[in-house]
Amino acid sequence: MTARLVHISCPDDASATALARSLVDARLAACASVLPGMRSVYRWQGAVEQAAEVLLLAKTWADRVDALVEHVRAAHPYDLPEIVAVEITGGLAPYLAWLQAETRANPDA
Structure with a gap:
């Protein structure tokens, strides 16, 4: 099993921030970064x-x-959100362990 980076385009900061918070609250993501200023064609x-x-x-x-x-x-x-998951093939081992733990229902288990 490996980590994933999921790319999601949002129409504005408010919807991206609300979605980020809901993903972390639900333990579907350990962390979600909101990056404004993207232009899509x-x-x-x-x-x-x-x-x-x-x-x-x-x-x-x-x-x-x-x-x-x-x-x-x-x-x-x-109607058709961009949701693309990319495999993370490496990284700082303690960070990846934290990421896995924080996407569990009980992170101490």
Whole structure:
């Protein structure tokens, strides 16, 4: 089992911050970073669009990704939210241990 970094685009700071808090509160992510100032260019419904967005980076464990995706889909204001999970292949071992512990129902177990 390994850690995952989940990339989620949000329309604004308020929705990204609320989503970040709900993911951490639910132990679906150990940490979620809100990065404002992103500009996205994408094709949607046959037209090229452009939008100012906020990037949410959620750090979680592999076995929590499916539940995290469902949580985001239910809470996200977009019809089709961008949710992309990337495997973390390395990092500081104590941080990765903390990340795993904080995505458990009982982090001391």
